[in-house]
Amino acid sequence: MRAAVITQFNQPWELKTLPDPRPQPGQVVIKIHASGMCGTxxxxxxxxxxxTPPVVAGHEPVGEIVELGAGVTDLRxxxxxxxxxxxxxxxxxxTCQSGNQYACAKAQSWMNIGGGNSELMLAWASGCALLPEGLAYEAAAPIFCAGYTVMSGLRNADPKPGERVAVLGLGGLGHLALQLSCAVGLETWAITGQANKTAELKSMGAHEVLVGGKEPGTAMRDAGGFDVILSTTNSAVQIASAFGGLREGGRMVNMGVADGPIAINPLLLMMGQRQLRGSSQDERRDLIEALEFVAAGKVKPRLEVYPLIQVNEVRARLEAGQVRYRAVLTHG
Ligand SMILES: [Zn+2]
Ligand SMILES: [Zn+2]
Structure with a gap:
């Protein structure tokens, strides 16, 4: 099988032919059709x-099961x-004994058995989710990390009817958070550093778009504040500033890997029962719900689609902040 292999860190990924994988008991082999590229x-x-290289990355893989390992009974x-x-x-x-195996500190992932930037991928059967009928592979791929993460973040923010939501950072995760929040009926604002995204964000359902700059908190406060902030930015400075845009009782949910310590003003944290929460991929129903929103056309991932052979070019675009909004690699 062909695969994009990281043979050395910080060097171009190499397209190589690797032996076809064979499933262990409990595993399946998937013929990959599409695989999203994530900031991670x-x-x-x-x-x-x-x-330790060699590494095959890709944790937004979708495709068709071509072989079942021993003991796999639910998948076909x-x-x-x-x-x-x-x-x-x-x-x-x-954690596992309590029934939440996906939160296990020793959970198996693509890091153990290989990712989706390959023609064939091994996966544990328990890590596979069925795609809704009719949902295109390219649109489904980004839901397996980006969409899942932000659906969990939205739920973990405990939004209530009538509350006002801000999405901070409008890339691969943020543009899905915006649409999911709109899809459940919440007034949702987009807080972006890129003025040239305004029209697109409005077309995705943003109630208003604030061009916040490095310290968006003031503009957010001036706009009346927010009950929920879904933060997907990596900027610790922006996160700390935006926290000042929370209304009393507001919850800020951080889903980005911040580029440094987050210096929240302790008075803001204490006064008005404001909360800073963290969230990553949580209950699996969040993934299933997000897939259903996409299948129903209520959430439309904005994609750049490339063949796997262009993987290095895509990685460079992502690093340069040029991807709008998610890049997906296709294999076929
Ligand atoms: Zn990811
Ligand atoms: Zn465990």
């Missing part, structure tokens, strides 16, 4: 994940599936 892949590229050959990051817990720790 840049951290992998730069060697910040503690992995021919099923259209995607694979989420955390595929299978150790089964024995307190």
């Amino acid at each position: 892949d840049l951290h992998v590229h730069h060697g910040r994940f503690g992995l 050959v021919g099923d259209r599936v995607g694979v989420h990051w955390s595929q299978k817990g150790c089964g024995r720790c307190r």
Whole structure:
């Protein structure tokens, strides 16, 4: 099988032919049709994940099951599936025993058995989710990390009818957060640093677009403040500033890997029962719901689609902040 392999960190990924994978008991082999490229892949590229090359990245993979390992009873050959990051817990720790295997600290992921930037991918059956009928592979791929993450973030913000939501950072995650928040009926504003995204963000349903700059908190406060802030930016300075845009009782949910410590004003945190929360991919129903919103046409991922052979060009575009809004690699 052909795969894009990271043979050395910070060097171009190499297209190589690797042996076809064979499934262990409990695993499946998937013929990959599409695989999204996430900001996290840049951290992998730069060697910040503690992995040892060779590495095949890609944690937004979707495709068709072509082989079942022993003991796989629920999935079938021919099923259209995607694979989420955390595929299978150790089964024995307190978290697994409590019923949340995907939150296990020792969970198996693409880091253990290979990612989706390859023609064929191994996955644990428990890490596969069926795609809704009719949902295109390219549109489904970004839901397996970006869409799942922001759906969990939205739920973990506990939004109530009539509340006002801000989405901070409008890239791969943020543009899906904006649309999901609109889809559940919340007044949702987009807070972006890029004025040239305003018309597009409005077309995605943004009630208003604030061009916030490096310190968006003042503009957010001046606009009347927000009950919920869904933050997907990596900028610790922006996160800290935006926290000042919360109304009393407001909840800010951080989903980005901040580029430094987040210096929240302690008085703002204390007064008015404001809360800073963190969220990543949580209950699997969040993934399933996000897939259903896309299948129903209520959320439309904005994609740049490239063949796998252009993987290095795509990675460079992502690093330069040029991708609008998610890049997906196709294999076929
Ligand atoms: Zn990701
Ligand atoms: Zn465990």
